[in-house]
Amino acid sequence: MKLWRKLWRQRVLFLFMLPGAAAVLVFAYAPMIGLVIAFQDYRVTDGFLSGDFAGLEHFRTFLSDPEFFNALRNTLVMGGLMILFGFPAPIVLALMIDAVRKTKAKRLIQSITYLPHFITWVFISSLVYRLLESESGIVNLLLMELGLPAVNFMQNPDYFWGILVVTSIWQSVGWNTIIYLAAITSIDPELHSAAMVDGASRFQRMISITLPCIMPTVAILFVLSLGSLFTVNFEAVFNLMNGFVQSKADVIDTYIYRTGVQMANFSYATAIGFARSIITATLVVIGYIISNKINETRLLG
Secondary structure (H helix, E strand, O other): OHHHHHHHHOHHHHHHHHHHHHHHHHHHHHHHHHHHHHHEEOOOOOOOOOOEEOOOHHHHHHOOOHHHHHHHHHHHHHHHHHHHHHOHHHHHHHHHHHHOOOHHHHHHHHHHHHHHHHOOHHHHHHHHHHHOOOOOOHHHHHHHHOOOOOOOHHHOHHHHHHHHHHHHHHHHHHHHHHHHHHHHHOOOHHHHHHHHHOOOOHHHHHHHHHHHHHHHHHHHHHHHHHHHHOOOOHHHHHHHOOOOOHHHHOOHHHHHHHHHHHOOOHHHHHHHHHHHHHHHHHHHHHHHHHHHHHHOOOOOO
């Protein structure tokens, strides 16, 4: 009864939540009924519930497909590089912005670093191609000025992983600092005042106060980022990829798009996506359990 009384007292707040909850149910959970086609020989004309049962046949098929394992390798490498270099980048940037003393300069830096987040990947990919163009791109012009040979960056698959990671970090690092800057702002100023009285430098305060205080936020976001190990930004890969670099650029998402949308093999593509989602959710849960044991950091109360 106490629970129902609390719910009734907070009924206005729940009414505010209702539109968002309804949107999640309609657009996130209701479409999950389509996962049933992963176990069927689905045909568009038959509908979700009328296809012939295929069991685990589609799962066995992609596990024996060399193209899938190439896409899996590329996904794991690029996802791992993004976690290794992309995850610490906004933390470092947030600490650097926090170290700026002038408020106007701090706001200007924040605005400049946020801006790439609002640029579409279609434009970013065009910009990357122009910058790395073999004859007139600014990068190759600088290389030739230094007496080095020009490099066909976008035609050599060995460069694709680095180009994607650097471009993705540039596009997202400013936006990802928002949460860390909010966490830094919530730190009690008296901690810094006491450290300054003890003679601690700005760097010492950052190491001894700022970083430990934002570690719960860092731990939670790291757990959530583990899902990206199997999910590379589809827009980034799709727009930067070309036929020359496909062997290193093809990831699970582009493989699903090619087999599911372009080749209309919906059951096969759904099976791959379903398996990937289960693995991703498992990684996040394992990461949460480990983080909870080490840092006592909880996503839920």
